Amino acid sequence: MFVKTKAFMESKLVLDNDIQQIPQLAEFIDGIAEQAGLDMSVSMSLNLAMEEAVSNVMLYAYPQGSKRQVQIDATVQDGTIKFVISDSGIPFDPTAKQDANIDLSVEDRPIGGLGIYMVKQIMDTVNYEYKDGKNILTLTKSIK
C-alpha cells in the first residue's frame, strides 16, 4: 500500500489562560500526531510535554482573573515537530530552573518541579527567549 505522508504541516491554536481549556490543547496535539502518523506513545509524550508547558503559562504568566491568551504554533517539517508557545505575560524562563533530583527519598523529594523537568526529558530541545514583550518557548522533537 502506498502511504503519503505530509512533508510540511503548520497549525495554530489560541487559548485563554484558563486551565479548563487544556482538553482543547490535547485535541489539537492528537490531531497533529494523527496527521503526522505518530504512534500512540509519541503522541502521549507530546501531549504531556505540551500540557506541562502550556498550563505553566496559563497558571502563572498573567495576574489571576485577567483574561489573556496563549498561542501555540506547531510545525512538522523534515522529520521534526516544533511547537512555539508564546504569551505576553510577565517575563519568565522555565528552562532556567534547576533540574529535579529524581533520586531523592520520599521524605526529601519536593512536591513540585516535575513539569518542566518532563518537558526537557521528552523534547530534544527546549529554548526560551523574551522578545518584543513576549515569552517565547520553542520545543522540538525528532519524529523520524
Added chain:
Amino acid sequence: MEVTITQTEQSMTAKLVGRLDTPSSQEVSQKLEPLMENADKELILDCTEMSYISSSGLRILLTLRKQAAAKGGKVVILNINDEIRQVFMMTGFLNLFEIKNA
C-alpha cells in the same frame, strides 16, 4: 476523572478512572481527602482505568506517599498502563511506590 472510594478495616482503595491532568487535579485532590486522613492504613490506588497522568497528578500521588510515610501507612498502586509507567520511570516514581500489575 471519576474517583470511587471503598474501604475495609485495614485499607482504603480509590479507583481512578480517566485522565489525571491539570484541569482535573484540584477536584481529584479533594476527592482523595479521605485517603489523606487514613494514611496510617494501606492506601490502594487502582489505576486500571487511568489513561493519563501529568505533573499535577504526580504531585497528588507524592503528597499521599509522604503522608503515608509520616503516619506509618503505605501506598500501593495497581495496574498502570505503559505510558504512565514511562512517566513513572522518567520521574523516579517507580522507586517511590509499590506498584502491582495484574
